[in-house]
Amino acid sequence: MTICIGLSGGIGSGKTTVADMLKTHGAVVIDADEIVREVQSPGSPVLAEIAEAFGAEVLDTNGALNREALGSIVFRDPEARGRLNRIVHAPVIGEMVRRLYTARDQGEDLVILDIPLLFEGQQSRSGAAAIIQFDATVLVWAPESLQIERQISRNGYGRDEAERRVRAQLSLDEKRAMADHVIDNSGSLDDTAQQVAGLVEVLVTQDAR
Ligand code: ATP
16 A cells, blocks of 8 residues: 655755655655646746736746746735646646655655745645545654754745745744654754654554554
């Protein structure tokens, strides 16, 4: 039987690091961000719908999506954000489910759905969390101070910008209360790798919850 796990975190908490570790244990990782980029690729029907809804200024000169331009429209306007979600969510979730079925058909033991806003979606009953039945959810947790430090060193953000981005999301402590399993990524990478190995053991040998 294929075990289907929802994986999430917060900005800079280490979700990608943990997803990569899970791959070394043979898990299939389905990456929601990657699918979003794919369904919005140049020439796609989704990108045409986005351009129709928000105007040609959200495209760059090569006909690709200008994420900055679209982001600046939807970041400030919840109505526009809703319109974008209505265009993008269904094809993204459709592709995630298609990949999940393929993995299941191929007899994969462990499939990880890596979804940045998984817990926000659970809370508002929207997005993938409203459609896909997970056997369990996993949160990659780190203290807010580390989320901020990692963004400063990884993205080169100033402290104010890093703090603003962290505080725009549901806090990791709120998400922690919703998750079935928590990976504490506040220590060394070795420490995290040990927790991941333990989690895989629990997921594949016991009831996932
Ligand atoms: P985002 O969702 O913002 O892309 P993320 O949750 O996927 O972030 P990662 O990209 O995995 O986070 O990690 C953020 C940064 O912190 C990376 O540069 C990564 O190498 C580093 N990092 C992650 N975990 C640790 C750790 N335990 N010790 C030291 N550095 C770490």
